[in-house]
Amino acid sequence: MSHDMSENLPEAHDASHGTDVATHGDPFADPGLPAHEPRRTDIDERAAQRAERQVSLMFVVSMLATVGFIASYASIDADKIVYIFPLGHVSALNFALGMTLGVALFCIGAGAVHWARTLMSDHELPAERHPIEADDDVRNDVIEQFKTGAAESGFGRRKLIRNTLFGSLALVPLSGVVLLRDLGPLPEKKLLHTGWVEAEPSKPLRLVNMNTDQPMKAEDIVQGSLTFAKPEGLEESDEDFQQQIAKDALMLVRIAPEDIKDAKSRDKGFEGILAYSKICTHVGCPISLYEQQTHHALCPCHQSTFDLADGARVIFGPAGHPLPQLKITTDEQGFLVATGDFDEPVGPSYWERPR
Ligand code: FES
Known part of the structure; x- marks a missing residue:
C-alpha cells in the first residue's frame, strides 16, 4: 500500500530554518547555507592590516621563544632548582625549556588560526557527495580551487605573514637539534673492550x-x-x-x-x-x-x-x-x-x- 509519510506528520514548523516541512512535503530538504556575512576584515582594510600585524606578531614571538629555548639550554645549569608558584620546587632548566618550546609552538598555532579566522576566505562551500575516485574534471576543479584558496589566503600577497611564518617554522626544529648535544660524545673505542x-x-x-x-x-x-x-x-x-x-x-x-x-x-x-x-x-x-x-x-x-x-x-x-x-x-x-x-x-x- 502506498503510504505518504508527510500525511502523518504534524504540521511541524522548523524554527531553526524557518521552513514549514508540511508545506514542502520533504522533511529532509536541504535548508541551504545561511547568507554569507562579511567580517570586519573583509570590508575594512585597516582592520585587515591590524589582523596581519597580530598574526605576524605571534610568529615573531614564536621565533623569540625558540631563541629563548636555545639560550636557556646553553646557559641554565641543569642542577639549578627554583621555586615557582604553584608548581613548587622545579628544575629551572626543565621549566625554561618547557615554557619556551610551549610558547613557540603555541604562537605558530595561534597565529595560523587567527590568520584563517580573520584574513583567509570564510565563504562556506557545500561539498557534494561523489564517487571516491575523482574524474579529470573534478581533479582540475580541485587544483583550481586550491589555487584560488592560495590566492585568497593572501599567502603570496601578504609577505609579512608569509616571511614570519617561514621564519618561525624554520627556527622551531632548532630546539630539537640542540638537544642532540645530550647524546654526549661518540663512544669511539670505549665500547670495543670490557x-x-x-x-x-x-x-x-x-x-x-x-x-x-x-x-x-x-x-x-x-x-x-x-x-x-x-x-x-x-x-x-x-x-x-x-x-x-x-x-x-x-x-x-x-x-x-x-x-x-x-x-x-x-x-x-x-x-x-x-x-x-x-x-x-x-x-x-x-x-x-x-x-x-x-x-x-x-x-x-x-x-x-x-x-x-x-x-x-x-x-x-x-x-x-x-x-x-x-x-x-x-x-x-x-x-x-x-x-x-x-x-x-x-x-x-x-x-x-x-x-
Ligand atoms: S633489552 Fe630488549 S629484549 Fe632485552
Missing part, C-alpha cells in the same frame, strides 16, 4: 661470583643453574663499578657437552661451562631468566630469547645478534679464568660496531 681486556694467556683473570664475591671453581657451576660473574679485581666500592659491570657482567651455565649444538661455542667453554655476556643485545637490559630444560635465556625487558646451547643464537624477540661469549678455562688451582676479552663488543648495536 674489563676482561686485562686478561691474557700469561696473566689470566679469575671469574668471581657476583653474589658471594668469591672466585669460582668448575665444580661450583652445576647443571640447570645460572650463575653471574664479574672479573677479579672489580669491586662494588670502585668509583666506576656501575659503568664497568654494565659491560663485564657474565652469566655462566653448565650444559652437557653433547647437548651443545655449536662446536665453536663448546670450544670456548670448559667442560660444558659456557660464559656469555649478561647484557642483552637489544637495548642492554641484564638477562636474568634461564629455562634449564631448553637452555633458553630470556631478557625480561622485551622478551628476547637466546639459545645458550646454540651459541646464544636469538630465537625470539627484538635482539639483533647473539650474546657474545667469553672464552674460559681453569688455572693451576682449578679456578675458572678468562684469558682474553670478548671477540666482539657486548650489548646493543651502535653505529660504529664492527659487525
Whole structure:
C-alpha cells in the first residue's frame, strides 16, 4: 500500500530554518547555507592590516621563544632548582625549556588560526557527495580551487605573514637539534673492550661470583643453574663499578657437552661451562631468566630469547645478534679464568660496531 509519510506528520514548523516541512512535503530538504556575512576584515582594510600585524606578531614571538629555548639550554645549569608558584620546587632548566618550546609552538598555532579566522576566505562551500575516485574534471576543479584558496589566503600577497611564518617554522626544529648535544660524545673505542681486556694467556683473570664475591671453581657451576660473574679485581666500592659491570657482567651455565649444538661455542667453554655476556643485545637490559630444560635465556625487558646451547643464537624477540661469549678455562688451582676479552663488543648495536 502506498503510504505518504508527510500525511502523518504534524504540521511541524522548523524554527531553526524557518521552513514549514508540511508545506514542502520533504522533511529532509536541504535548508541551504545561511547568507554569507562579511567580517570586519573583509570590508575594512585597516582592520585587515591590524589582523596581519597580530598574526605576524605571534610568529615573531614564536621565533623569540625558540631563541629563548636555545639560550636557556646553553646557559641554565641543569642542577639549578627554583621555586615557582604553584608548581613548587622545579628544575629551572626543565621549566625554561618547557615554557619556551610551549610558547613557540603555541604562537605558530595561534597565529595560523587567527590568520584563517580573520584574513583567509570564510565563504562556506557545500561539498557534494561523489564517487571516491575523482574524474579529470573534478581533479582540475580541485587544483583550481586550491589555487584560488592560495590566492585568497593572501599567502603570496601578504609577505609579512608569509616571511614570519617561514621564519618561525624554520627556527622551531632548532630546539630539537640542540638537544642532540645530550647524546654526549661518540663512544669511539670505549665500547670495543670490557674489563676482561686485562686478561691474557700469561696473566689470566679469575671469574668471581657476583653474589658471594668469591672466585669460582668448575665444580661450583652445576647443571640447570645460572650463575653471574664479574672479573677479579672489580669491586662494588670502585668509583666506576656501575659503568664497568654494565659491560663485564657474565652469566655462566653448565650444559652437557653433547647437548651443545655449536662446536665453536663448546670450544670456548670448559667442560660444558659456557660464559656469555649478561647484557642483552637489544637495548642492554641484564638477562636474568634461564629455562634449564631448553637452555633458553630470556631478557625480561622485551622478551628476547637466546639459545645458550646454540651459541646464544636469538630465537625470539627484538635482539639483533647473539650474546657474545667469553672464552674460559681453569688455572693451576682449578679456578675458572678468562684469558682474553670478548671477540666482539657486548650489548646493543651502535653505529660504529664492527659487525
Ligand atoms: S633489552 Fe632485552 S629484549 Fe630488549
